[in-house]
């Protein structure tokens with residue numbers, strides 16, 4: 279009881295101070311929020327962290343809301359563009375223009391007091407924290423505006439009235455609203471917090487859509503989607519100068535995305551039909567396929583140089599063939615082979631049908647992260663990243 283009495287007043291005082299003080303300009307220019315896909319929040323987070331680490335971005339996570347991660351970082355706009363280009367789950371990256379803590383706090387207090395939030399309330403809230411936004415406006419005259427609501431959050435406030443209030447602020451400061459100008463786009467994202475920011479980078483969702491299975495000359499139901507292939511590549515923190523191998527390449531889903539990222543690509547599969555199909559897909563996308571060979575997973579280390587990463591999606595024992603081999607035996611041989619293939623410090627990112635397969639992990643492979651992702655009612659995939667000690 280005593281502890282509650284001591285802690286609560288201190289927290290209340292701190293919260294009060296925070297609400298009154300707008301963070302300095304310098305602090306706020308470093309506040310970035312990242313909008314991610316809603317498929318699997320943990321997987322998106324793991325991918326983002328891997329991509330930022332591989333790109334050399336220093337960051338500190340400030341808060342996480344559904345489909346939005348807010349971080350502090352001094353990374354350049356070019357680096358954020360690289361993150362949006364290389365990831366499968368990032369949708370857009372924004373620099374905060376209004377401090378989300380002040381905005382969200384103001385809106386929450388209005389809801390508690392009035393039950394709903396009107397245009398005048400929003401106007402009052404945003405004008406108390408519009409200093410940095412007005413400075414930003416001074417050098418940008420044509421502004422586009424959009425709002426995105428995630429998972430029905432903050433139903434009491436409409437995105438349209440927030441946009442209307444920002445629009446009023448823009449025109450009052452000599453700016454012009456251009457609803458279809460993609461440059462200088464201001465986005466309002468309503469999640470567990472409310473975020474307003476300038477768009478720095480947008481993922482090429484359309485480019486990725488065009489590489490989906492149905493648009494390739496060779497694809498099968500086993501083909502891994504471009505997005506999930508990217509997630510694996512980022513979990514392994516793959517860099518441009520790296521060489522990667524997929525020893526169960528199938529139709530080439532992972533290899534195609536790795537090649538698009540400019541990584542050195544090597545692939546193999548037991549089934550010659552898969553290797554021919556992968557080559558056909560590479561030709562279709564005008565990519566080089568010199569290092570793609572037919573071989574058993576156990577022999578791959580004989581064919582290729584030592585790798586920085588192994589990125590793979592081995593048979594699940596469902597629709598994909600193991601050539602009659604028991605799954606346990608195939609996975610045991612696979613892990614032994616991965617140890618031989620990887621350089622010391624190299625990583626392996628893969629999808630497992632069951633976490634039980636990790637019980638056979640050789641001593642050299644250390645589990646770094648694992649996320650279970652339900653694909654549909656009867657299918658759970660486990661995304662795992664391992665690092666070879668050395």
Ligand SMILES: C[S@@+](CC[C@H](N)C(=O)[O-])C[C@H]1O[C@@H](n2cnc3c(N)ncnc32)[C@H](O)[C@@H]1O
Pocket residue numbers: 500501502503525526527528529530531532546547548549552573574575576590591592593594598599600601608
């Ligand atoms: C799940 S599929 C890979 C799908 C792939 N990610 C894609 O996008 O098409 C697994 C692949 O492992 C191959 N395979 C099965 N046993 C193998 C073995 N012992 N060595 C190498 N490849 C094997 C199968 O031929 C199949 O293409």
